[in-house]
Amino acid sequence: KAGVTQTPRYLIKTRGQQVTLSCSPISGHRSVSWYQQTPGQGLQFLFEYFSETQRNKGNFPGRFSGRQFSNSRSEMNVSTLELGDSALYLCASSLTRLAGGRYNEQFFGPGTRLTVL
Amino acid sequence: TQLLEQSPQFLSIQEGENLTVYCNSSSVFSSLQWYRQEPGEGPVLLVTVVTGGEVKKLKRLTFQFGDARKDSSLHITAAQTGDTGLYLCAGERGNTGKLIFGQGTTLQVKP
Numbered sequence: 667k668a669g670v671t672q673t674p675r676y677l678i679k680t681r682g683q684q685v686t687l688s689c690s691p692i693s694g695h696r697s698v699s700w701y702q703q704t705p706g707q708g709l710q711f712l713f714e715y716f717s718e719t720q721r722n723k724g725n726f727p728g729r730f731s732g733r734q735f736s737n738s739r740s741e742m743n744v745s746t747l748e749l750g751d752s753a754l755y756l757c758a759s760s761l762t763r764l765a766g767g768r769y770n771e772q773f774f775g776p777g778t779r780l781t782v783l
Numbered sequence: 784t785q786l787l788e789q790s791p792q793f794l795s796i797q798e799g800e801n802l803t804v805y806c807n808s809s810s811v812f813s814s815l816q817w818y819r820q821e822p823g824e825g826p827v828l829l830v831t832v833v834t835g836g837e838v839k840k841l842k843r844l845t846f847q848f849g850d851a852r853k854d855s856s857l858h859i860t861a862a863q864t865g866d867t868g869l870y871l872c873a874g875e876r877g878n879t880g881k882l883i884f885g886q887g888t889t890l891q892v893k894p
């Protein structure tokens with residue numbers, strides 16, 4: 667079974683621009699979560715989508731948004747980029763409990779390394 | 784305020800040594816997971832513990848969940864260079880669907 671894929675793997679943008687990151691979950695996984703990872707703050711939860719609806723949200727400004735499509739693929743958008751948005755953005759998929767998943771175990775993709783200049 | 788405190792943050796040891804990483808909180812978690820992350824990759828799930836006092840073993844790795852489900856530890860016996868990486872603990876409170884991650888412990892095992 668193929669793992670979680672994320673595109674692109676690397677991205678360089680300038681301040682003020684916007685960016686869209688893409689994530690394809692493991693087949694059969696309907697929950698997709700996004701995380702931001704930085705050396706200073708560690709791994710921080712951005713949001714979770716399930717059945718095209720945002721189910722949970724972390725403490726990030728409205729510049730960070732996402733969506734999920736009917737095939738469970740998800741995209742994350744960051745508008746008006748700031749230098750502090752430079753980070754590794756990780757997507758993770760999981761099986762819901764109803765589908766037999768256990769304890770919200772996350773399966774991560776390799777991440778998208780975003781650099782804001 | 785970090786809800787999950789990991790210690791130590793950095794650990795550099797020689798191959799063959801034993802080590803323990805701690806994950807502590809003042810909050811109760813319904814489950815706690817341990818992940819390992821290697822450079823350029825996403826975290827990979829190692830184990831999930833759910834019952835207070837539970838001990839799970841994965842080859843040379845031993846994971847323990849505290850009796851009160853507020854803390855956990857990861858013990859590695861006879862560390863190998865392949866154990867090098869970032870170790871992360873993550874907890875879920877209730878059935879919120881949100882995982883809270885610790886800051887991580889960077890482990891370097893030297894040959």
